[in-house]
Amino acid sequence: MLCECGQYEATIHEVIITKDKKKVERHLCEHCAREQGVSSDPYIPISQLISSSSYIMGQVITDEDASPDDDFTAHADESIKPQPAIKTKTSPTACIGCGLSFSGFKKNGLLGCPSCYQTFEDRIGPMIERAHEGGCNHVGKVPKRALCESKTANDTSRIESLLGDIRQREERLEALRGRLAKSIHDEEYEQAAMLRDELTRLTSLAPSQGASQQASSQVEVTTTRAASDSAPTSS
Amino acid sequence: MQAADDTPQGSNPLREQAFSKRAEWLRGLGESSDVVMSSRVRLARNIAGFPFTPQASRIDRTQILEACKQRILNMTTGSASQFMWIDLHHAGREDRNLLVERQLMSRQHAKGKLSTGKGGLEEPRSVAVLVPDERVSIMINEEDHLRIQTIHSGLALSACLEEANELDDMIEAGMDYAYHPRFGYLTACPTNVGTGLRLSVMLHLPALKLTGELDKVKRAASDMGLAVRGFHGEGSESSGEFYQLSNQTTLGKSDEMLLREMEHEIVPRVVGYERHARKNLMSNRKELIEDQIWRALGTLRHAKLMKVDEALDLLSLVRLGVLTGILEGITLEQVHGLLLSTQPIHLQKTLGEVLTQQQRRVARASHICATLTPSSKNTDTGSK
Numbered sequence: 001m002l003c004e005c006g007q008y009e010a011t012i013h014e015v016i017i018t019k020d021k022k023k024v025e026r027h028l029c030e031h032c033a034r035e036q037g038v039s040s041d042p043y044i045p046i047s048q049l050i051s052s053s054s055y056i057m058g059q060v061i062t063d064e065d066a067s068p069d070d071d072f073t074a075h076a077d078e079s080i081k082p083q084p085a086i087k088t089k090t091s092p093t094a095c096i097g098c099g100l101s102f103s104g105f106k107k108n109g110l111l112g113c114p115s116c117y118q119t120f121e122d123r124i125g126p127m128i129e130r131a132h133e134g135g136c137n138h139v140g141k142v143p144k145r146a147l148c149e150s151k152t153a154n155d156t157s158r159i160e161s162l163l164g165d166i167r168q169r170e171e172r173l174e175a176l177r178g179r180l181a182k183s184i185h186d187e188e189y190e191q192a193a194m195l196r197d198e199l200t201r202l203t204s205l206a207p208s209q210g211a212s213q214q215a216s217s218q219v220e221v222t223t224t225r226a227a228s229d230s231a232p233t234s235s
Numbered sequence: 236m237q238a239a240d241d242t243p244q245g246s247n248p249l250r251e252q253a254f255s256k257r258a259e260w261l262r263g264l265g266e267s268s269d270v271v272m273s274s275r276v277r278l279a280r281n282i283a284g285f286p287f288t289p290q291a292s293r294i295d296r297t298q299i300l301e302a303c304k305q306r307i308l309n310m311t312t313g314s315a316s317q318f319m320w321i322d323l324h325h326a327g328r329e330d331r332n333l334l335v336e337r338q339l340m341s342r343q344h345a346k347g348k349l350s351t352g353k354g355g356l357e358e359p360r361s362v363a364v365l366v367p368d369e370r371v372s373i374m375i376n377e378e379d380h381l382r383i384q385t386i387h388s389g390l391a392l393s394a395c396l397e398e399a400n401e402l403d404d405m406i407e408a409g410m411d412y413a414y415h416p417r418f419g420y421l422t423a424c425p426t427n428v429g430t431g432l433r434l435s436v437m438l439h440l441p442a443l444k445l446t447g448e449l450d451k452v453k454r455a456a457s458d459m460g461l462a463v464r465g466f467h468g469e470g471s472e473s474s475g476e477f478y479q480l481s482n483q484t485t486l487g488k489s490d491e492m493l494l495r496e497m498e499h500e501i502v503p504r505v506v507g508y509e510r511h512a513r514k515n516l517m518s519n520r521k522e523l524i525e526d527q528i529w530r531a532l533g534t535l536r537h538a539k540l541m542k543v544d545e546a547l548d549l550l551s552l553v554r555l556g557v558l559t560g561i562l563e564g565i566t567l568e569q570v571h572g573l574l575l576s577t578q579p580i581h582l583q584k585t586l587g588e589v590l591t592q593q594q595r596r597v598a599r600a601s602h603i604c605a606t607l608t609p610s611s612k613n614t615d616t617g618s619k
Contacts, residue, residue: 098286108289111287117415138428138430160416168416198489
């Protein structure tokens with residue numbers, strides 16, 4: 001039997017009884033089942049069902065922690081649902097650096113140590129984005145001496161700890177190019193000029209293979225456009 | 236400079252310091268100073284390898300404090316100014332509150348208690364103040380390990396930012412900051428992450444209040460993602476129509492972008508509204524504005540008991556009177572001096588004695604009367 005998508009063999013068969021007591025059968029392939037949140041494995045390990053590893057550390061999960069009062073709890077609820085093991089593993093509930101639990105952060109709104117950003121990245125990322133009006137990547141200053149030293153010593157891992165790896169840098173450049181194009185489209189030329197400067201600066205900080213040339217040529221084009229377009233507004 | 240805990244008994248550097256020079260934010264100079272009292276820049280920074288202050292142990296905090304102390308006191312400021320280091324866990328309540336009144340540190344830092352409920356008066360924490368000009372203060376072990384603050388009078392955010400960045404680089408030259416390629420400078424509260432930069436201006440908007448347009452401006456500021464706070468900063472209500480306007484977004488926009496928005500777009504617009512309202516009042520409702528201003532001056536000159544917030548409200552109108560030319564014979568310097576010297580701790584420091592609330596109200600009224608009565612001369616630094 002084929003899946004609802006019509007592409008693959010259905011391996012998961014689900015029967016749902018609706019409110020009006022009608023029986024609905026669904027036949028899905030593994031891919032569609034995962035997308036629609038239908039578990040392909042009825043035997044979920046208990047460690048994945050417990051929403052917080054703080055329990056394992058000897059802390060009892062309180063009702064307050066589990067109350068659906070904010071966005072963070074929504075994530076906690078998700079972890080109760082059957083999910084692929086890999087997702088649960090990437091969302092630990094206590095920081096390896098300082099031991100702060102996610103519920104501890106929820107309570108005070110303050111993180112415990114720099115590692116918390118890494119530990120809770122998946123969960124605080126969307127919240128940070130909302131708090132900063134959609135801003136999700138740092139733009140601007142990088143610690144001056146640290147960057148200078150790591151570049152002089154050609155210490156790749158140190159450079160990456162400041163600027164991210166090649167893929168992350170590429171993503172950031174791409175995001176900046178998108179914002180630059182939007183600024184020009186919206187005729188926000190001063191903003192565009194600053195984004196262009198930021199793009200140039202980021203490219204010059206750590207040129208990535210092949211990407212630097214591409215980025216510079218892109219910058220040149222947009223620079224010319226921004227400069228020529230901005231002239232009438234300044235008068 | 237000596238640390239406060241090294242001070243010999245009987246002398247108090249803060250008392251001697253208190254009136255040696257007017258606080259930078261009350262100098263009343265600079266661009267748009269008719270409306271913009273002062274500009275302030277704050278950078279939040281944390282040292283790599285340590286928990287953030289709210290989660291740090293006493294040993295961690297002591298190590299952070301010592302590392303910062305060594306770094307800051309050895310920095311060359313390039314002028315006659317130098318840093319005065321004050322260990323707040325050894326300082327008395329009066330001295331801590333004096334620093335808050337001079338806008339050199341937060342109320343939270345004076346109390347030592349963090350928003351998590353952790354900490355307390357005994358927890359190691361300090362503030363370094365650049366003397367004698369008081370343009371710079373650096374809080375150590377506040378919510379973040381380091382909070383670098385620069386203040387200039389008038390609209391001068393770019394000068395503040397430049398100075399803060401220089402200090403930031405000098406400190407970073409001797410220690411690693413907690414930094415993440417995606418999130419930028421890491422801070423205890425995720426609302427400060429990224430640039431860690433807060434740009435603020437203290438605005439005086441009495442005409443917008445009188446014309447009833449103030450709420451509209453405040454709403455517009457909120458819609459633009461700005462925080463509007465009162466005279467005393469975070470958590471305070473407005474007094475005397477003095478408002479602090481600051482950015483809330485710190486991630487996704489560079490220092491320069493945030494600066495441009497505040498200094499070249501938002502603040503000039505608000506300044507324009509206030510000036511327009513002042514002009515309108517003077518041309519269309521002069522009696523109303525004159526009445527309000529003269530009543531304020533009358534109360535200040537003749538009251539026998541004066542509360543601190545009432546004084547601020549009335550001095551705000553007198554400031555407007557001086558700027559619009561309605562009041563003659565009173566200078567902005569006198570008014571600005573009173574804005575500070577009528578604060579509770581400054582009043583007590585001036586008189587050199589601890590007063591009850593009632594005694595302070597009597598002393599405040601008498602001090603203001605002496606300063607604003609026409610026959611008095613140069614009395615803005617205190618009266619008996």
